[in-house]
Amino acid sequence: MIEARSLPRLFAGAGTRPATLAEHEVTFQPAAARRALLEELEASGLVGRGGAGFPTVRKVQLIKAQRGHKYVVVNAMEGEPAAHKDHRLLSTNPHLVLDGAEMLAQMVGASRIAVCVARDNPTVVNHVERAIHERERRNLRGPAIDLHTPPWRYVAGEESALVHWLDDNESLPQYRPTKPHVLRIGRGAALVDNAETCANVGLIGRYGADWFRALGTAQHPGSTVVSVTGAVTRPSVLEVNLGTPVATILATAGADPDPQAVLLGGFGGAWLRGEDLATPYCNEALATLGLSVGAGIIAVVPRTACGVAEAHRVVRWMAHESARQCGPCAFGLPALADDLAQVLRGGPDAVAAVARLRERCGVIEGRGACRHPDGVVRFVRSSLEVFRRDVDDHLRGAVCAGARSTQHYLTVPALEHEEDLVWE
Amino acid sequence: MGVIRRHGSFVLQVNPILCDGFGHCAELAPDLVHLDEWGYPIISPDPLPLADVGAYESARYAERGCPRQALHVAKVHEGGAGTPAPRAGDGPVSRSPRPL
Numbered sequence: 001m002i003e004a005r006s007l008p009r010l011f012a013g014a015g016t017r018p019a020t021l022a023e024h025e026v027t028f029q030p031a032a033a034r035r036a037l038l039e040e041l042e043a044s045g046l047v048g049r050g051g052a053g054f055p056t057v058r059k060v061q062l063i064k065a066q067r068g069h070k071y072v073v074v075n076a077m078e079g080e081p082a083a084h085k086d087h088r089l090l091s092t093n094p095h096l097v098l099d100g101a102e103m104l105a106q107m108v109g110a111s112r113i114a115v116c117v118a119r120d121n122p123t124v125v126n127h128v129e130r131a132i133h134e135r136e137r138r139n140l141r142g143p144a145i146d147l148h149t150p151p152w153r154y155v156a157g158e159e160s161a162l163v164h165w166l167d168d169n170e171s172l173p174q175y176r177p178t179k180p181h182v183l184r185i186g187r188g189a190a191l192v193d194n195a196e197t198c199a200n201v202g203l204i205g206r207y208g209a210d211w212f213r214a215l216g217t218a219q220h221p222g223s224t225v226v227s228v229t230g231a232v233t234r235p236s237v238l239e240v241n242l243g244t245p246v247a248t249i250l251a252t253a254g255a256d257p258d259p260q261a262v263l264l265g266g267f268g269g270a271w272l273r274g275e276d277l278a279t280p281y282c283n284e285a286l287a288t289l290g291l292s293v294g295a296g297i298i299a300v301v302p303r304t305a306c307g308v309a310e311a312h313r314v315v316r317w318m319a320h321e322s323a324r325q326c327g328p329c330a331f332g333l334p335a336l337a338d339d340l341a342q343v344l345r346g347g348p349d350a351v352a353a354v355a356r357l358r359e360r361c362g363v364i365e366g367r368g369a370c371r372h373p374d375g376v377v378r379f380v381r382s383s384l385e386v387f388r389r390d391v392d393d394h395l396r397g398a399v400c401a402g403a404r405s406t407q408h409y410l411t412v413p414a415l416e417h418e419e420d421l422v423w424e
Numbered sequence: 425m426g427v428i429r430r431h432g433s434f435v436l437q438v439n440p441i442l443c444d445g446f447g448h449c450a451e452l453a454p455d456l457v458h459l460d461e462w463g464y465p466i467i468s469p470d471p472l473p474l475a476d477v478g479a480y481e482s483a484r485y486a487e488r489g490c491p492r493q494a495l496h497v498a499k500v501h502e503g504g505a506g507t508p509a510p511r512a513g514d515g516p517v518s519r520s521p522r523p524l
């Protein structure tokens with residue numbers, strides 16, 4: 001049993017290698033079947049940790065109400081290049097995630113569990129494979145667990161793309177005109193939950209809702225895992241109590257104490273100004289600034305960096321990662337990247353480019369099949385707002401030192417050739 | 425022809441994955457559809473009353489005329505807070521249950 005008010009929870013007993021099933025059951029007692037699982041989940045107020053911050057119990061109830069075969073999909077795709085939380089969880093306490101997935105399967109009545117890990121990460125794939133194998137030997141009843149390894153793409157971790165991959169081997173998002181929309185594998189309804197969400201369910205199913213709510217805030221209870229990167233001395237994956245000031249988290253990772261801004265939630269997220277670092281890290285407090293915890297990423301950008309240059313690299317990569325299914329996304333995002341390049345170069349055309357950026361953001365928003373373009377729009381708007389000083393410098397033609405240096409702070413993968421992109 | 429009283433409202437929805445951006449719909453329903461700079465339709469997501477027969481007819485006209493069948497006129501449920509009614513055939517093609 002783990003103390004309710006102590007951390008780590010999700011990383012309890014974490015060593016340098018994944019905990020075996022026996023070790024796991026010593027750290028967190030064996031998972032006893034609680035009968036009122038759904039009620040506990042509802043009382044716990046758990047919100048999904050994948051980025052959208054949707055209450056998990058509402059998804060569970062929606063899928064539970066469907067007829068026929070059901071599937072539970074554990075999403076550990078980790079599309080955000082800066083995110084490492086799901087992989088860290090699966091490399092330390094994989095059985096906690098699997099426990100949670102089994103409890104979710106029990107709640108909705110699913111017969112199969114699909115754990116999805118990007119094939120570009122063979123170590124994690126091995127860890128999960130071994131963990132599944134260990135459980136197979138232990139219990140033959142209960143839902144079957146399979147491992148699936150889609151290719152790593154930014155949008156491949158989007159839930160409809162993931163289900164599309166499981167259904168038809170293509171990591172492309174689907175059109176969902178109705179809300180809420182039930183994603184289906186064959187005819188069976190699929191419940192897609194992030195790996196960290198599953199791990200939290202594993203804790204709630206063991207210790208109950210009251211235990212879970214001992215940490216975190218009223219609206220956003222529990223603990224969460226954040227990946228801190230950028231201008232930090234120790235890029236790390238930390239488990240924090242929701243509601244901890246952002247500055248405290250940064251200090252733990254040895255970040256620049258006076259950054260220009262920090263990116264919250266990943267490339268589809270938005271910037272928190274360096275002046276607002278005292279804000280508690282939870283959706284309640286961040287929502288007042290128009291931000292959210294997102295996929296649990298904090299990327300630090302120091303004062304010496306050029307915000308325009310950083311934003312341009314991100315947007316160019318995000319445009320490249322569009323699945324190119326929808327016009328506004330396939331054409332709009334490269335257009336945004338070009339506009340940002342224009343601003344980056346500065347000079348007389350840059351003024352028009354900024355106006356065009358704002359206009360195009362409005363045109364693109366909400367017109368893709370998935371939320372990928374919306375995330376980029378949010379990022380661009382927030383960059384123009386937060387890095388206004390840098391933008392103004394560029395407009396005046398005084399390109400800052402940060403834009404000329406080759407030092408970058410956000411980890412953006414190299415662009416691949418379009419023909420080399422793998423979607424299946 | 426008698427007078428048909430229509431209640432409720434509708435929205436014209438475009439499936440952006442199917443749409444190929446030739447902009448036919450902007451000619452069929454110029455009052456409902458505008459094109460962006462790349463030729464893809466911009467349609468207001470706000471429901472229009474079904475009583476607006478002219479708008480409804482042109483929406484249906486565009487729906488029928490879309491070469492990719494990407495357009496759909498969705499009826500909005502009363503009190504459904506803007507949620508269009510689900511229609512049969514949404515989602516991937518049904519197949520028999522199968523192991524993953």
Ligand code: SF4
Binds near residue numbers: 322325372
């Ligand atoms: S919005 Fe972009 S990423 Fe999403 S389905 Fe359409 S083309 Fe693909």
Ligand code: SF4
Binds near residue numbers: 447463465491493494
């Ligand atoms: S007519 Fe159909 S395919 Fe052509 S632009 Fe309009 S919605 Fe797209």
